[in-house]
Amino acid sequence: MKPIRRQRLILILLSLAGLGIAVAFALQAFNQNLMYFFSTSDVIAGKAPANADFRLGGMVVKGSLERPGADLLVRFKLSDLSKEVTVEYTGILPDLFREGQGIVAKGRLDGRGVFVAQEVLAKHDENYMPPEVASTLKKPVQP
Amino acid sequence: MNNPDFWAMGGYAFYVWTSYGITFAVLLWNLISPVLQRKNLLRRLTVKQKRETS
Amino acid sequence: MAFFPASWTRFFHQTASPPYFYALASKLSPWLGGICLALLAAGLYGGLYLAPPDYQQGDSYRIIYVHVPAAWMSLFVYVLMAVMGGIALIWRMKLAEVMLISSAPIGAGFTFIALVTGSLWGKPMWGAWWVWDARLTSELILLFLYLGVISLYGAIEDKRNAARAVSILALVGVVNIPIIHYSVEWWNTLHQGPTVTKLDKPSIHISMLTPLLLMALAFKFYYALAVLQNAKLELLRRESGAQWVKNLLGAKT
Numbered sequence: 001m002k003p004i005r006r007q008r009l010i011l012i013l014l015s016l017a018g019l020g021i022a023v024a025f026a027l028q029a030f031n032q033n034l035m036y037f038f039s040t041s042d043v044i045a046g047k048a049p050a051n052a053d054f055r056l057g058g059m060v061v062k063g064s065l066e067r068p069g070a071d072l073l074v075r076f077k078l079s080d081l082s083k084e085v086t087v088e089y090t091g092i093l094p095d096l097f098r099e100g101q102g103i104v105a106k107g108r109l110d111g112r113g114v115f116v117a118q119e120v121l122a123k124h125d126e127n128y129m130p131p132e133v134a135s136t137l138k139k140p141v142q143p
Numbered sequence: 144m145n146n147p148d149f150w151a152m153g154g155y156a157f158y159v160w161t162s163y164g165i166t167f168a169v170l171l172w173n174l175i176s177p178v179l180q181r182k183n184l185l186r187r188l189t190v191k192q193k194r195e196t197s
Numbered sequence: 198m199a200f201f202p203a204s205w206t207r208f209f210h211q212t213a214s215p216p217y218f219y220a221l222a223s224k225l226s227p228w229l230g231g232i233c234l235a236l237l238a239a240g241l242y243g244g245l246y247l248a249p250p251d252y253q254q255g256d257s258y259r260i261i262y263v264h265v266p267a268a269w270m271s272l273f274v275y276v277l278m279a280v281m282g283g284i285a286l287i288w289r290m291k292l293a294e295v296m297l298i299s300s301a302p303i304g305a306g307f308t309f310i311a312l313v314t315g316s317l318w319g320k321p322m323w324g325a326w327w328v329w330d331a332r333l334t335s336e337l338i339l340l341f342l343y344l345g346v347i348s349l350y351g352a353i354e355d356k357r358n359a360a361r362a363v364s365i366l367a368l369v370g371v372v373n374i375p376i377i378h379y380s381v382e383w384w385n386t387l388h389q390g391p392t393v394t395k396l397d398k399p400s401i402h403i404s405m406l407t408p409l410l411l412m413a414l415a416f417k418f419y420y421a422l423a424v425l426q427n428a429k430l431e432l433l434r435r436e437s438g439a440q441w442v443k444n445l446l447g448a449k450t
Contacts, residue, residue, distance in 0.1 A: 005287050005288060008286060008287045009283075009287050012283055012286060012287065012368065015368075016368060016371070016372075019369060019372055020372055023372050023376075027376070027383075031384075034331050034383075034384045035384050035385045036328065036329075036330035036331065036384065036385045036386050036387055037385050037387075038385075039385070057385060093324075094321075094322065094323060094324030095257075095321055095322065095324075096253060096254065096322050096323075104387055119324075119325075120324065121323045121324045121325050121328065121387060122322060122323055122324060123323070123387055123389065124253060124254060124322055124323070124389055125253075125389055125390075125400075126389040126390045126391060126392040126400050127392070127400040127401070128251050128254075128258060128261070128392065128400070128401040128402060128405050129251065129252055129401070129402040129405070130249035130250070130251070130252065130402055130404065130405075131249070131250065131251075131252040132249075133252070133402055134252030134253075135252075149245075149246065152256040152257070152259065153250060153255040153256035153257070154255070154256075155255065155256050155257035155321055158257055158260065158317045158318065158320065158321050159256065159257065159259050159260055161317055162260045162263055162264070162313070162314040162317045162318070163263060165310065165313050165314065165317075166263040166267065166310050166314060169306045169309060169310050170306065170310075170419060170423075172306075173302055173303050173306045173423050174419075174422065174423050174426060177423075177426040177427045177429070177430045178426050180430050181426070181429055181430040181433060184430065184433055184434065184437075185433070185446070188433075188437055188442065188446055189446050192443060192446050192447075
């Protein structure tokens with residue numbers, strides 16, 4: 001490699017490394033803003049904003065889903081496997097919504113500490129399998 | 144494939160077939176467009192060359 | 198310092214000469230097209246017909262067979278572009294410049310497909326066409342990077358200067374690639390984590406994975422075919438006054 005070319009190569013690699021470090025610092029600084037949602041533990045710990053809209057993500061706790069009235073109001077608990085938050089939502093749920101499913105809800109906390117959602121999105125997992133396989137996988141776990 | 148269930152996609156026909164339609168439209172366009180432009184350019188260059196040599 | 202053996206360098210220079218490359222591209226194209234079509238046919242048949250529906254998402258998950266290969270290719274093509282940009286800047290190699298700019302519209306196409314099919318998948322499954330989470334936002338930035346490369350190249354009259362400017366932009370933009378890939382692990386996102394590339398057990402059933410890999414391979418061959426068509430066009434445009442183009446025109450008439 002001719003010296004001039006090696007110089008250019010080194011210059012490019014150094015610039016890229018510098019740029020990478022700068023971007024890493026910037027992302028670190030904006031880390032909180034890049035989070036799409038707060039976890040239920042964040043809410044219990046008081047990290048989520050009060051009196052403002054935010055997104056809450058978690059797993060719908062099995063057996064917690066209830067429809068208290070005749071209207072579209074649903075109430076369920078969200079969990080991140082350590083803390084639970086109760087969510088109320090009025091409206092049509094996405095196709096993937098079910099107990100044990102991860103979801104992201106947008107709304108705010110009311111005075112009771114209940115999260116009142118205006119929007120519910122389902123977060124699907126990265127597993128893909130045929131229904132028959134899924135049912136054989138589930139069986140041994142069930143009591 | 145004459146099975147209507149196949150085309151219904153379990154009720155997701157709109158989403159599935161629109162996805163495939165858009166995908167292949169974009170892919171085809173990106174393939175055909177440079178070929179057509181090259182044919183066009185070759186034609187123009189040939190005309191120009193003939194004019195210069197005659 | 199001899200970096201490569203002399204025979205390699207000779208092969209490299211020969212392949213990179215415009216007339217040789219133009220002829221090679223013409224010869225390779227039918228083969229690439231044939232292999233691509235065969236893989237596409239197998240992948241589509243496997244993905245749309247043979248593969249079973251998903252246990253949670255039913256048939257809607259079949260969008261994966263165009264969405265994921267397009268998204269993979271959008272990253273792959275950008276990395277190739279950055280490598281070409283590096284070669285163009287260091288060795289001042291014309292063919293690297295041509296391959297860089299020829300890749301941009303195809304990469305932009307893949308990115309566009311990934312975004313649109315993702316949206317069409319997100320609406321029925323998540324319940325939203327679009328969300329501003331880290332994965333979707335960084336992929337949208339990738340589309341803007343591709344469009345930036347295309348318009349910057351078009352805006353500068355002198356094509357050697359244009360290629361240098363575009364090489365630098367391609368290299369700078371490459372920092373976005375790891376961000377896109379790791380966004381689902383670094384931050385909370387609505388988009389799910391990786392399925393195929395995660396290291397522990399693969400979390401997609403083999404009957405669904407096979408067509409996905411076939412489609413991914415088909416998209417690779419499609420890229421090779423499409424980039425050669427763009428490169429032939431760009432070479433003709435740049436070298437329209439050169440002797441080999443005159444010979445080419447003469448041979449046709």
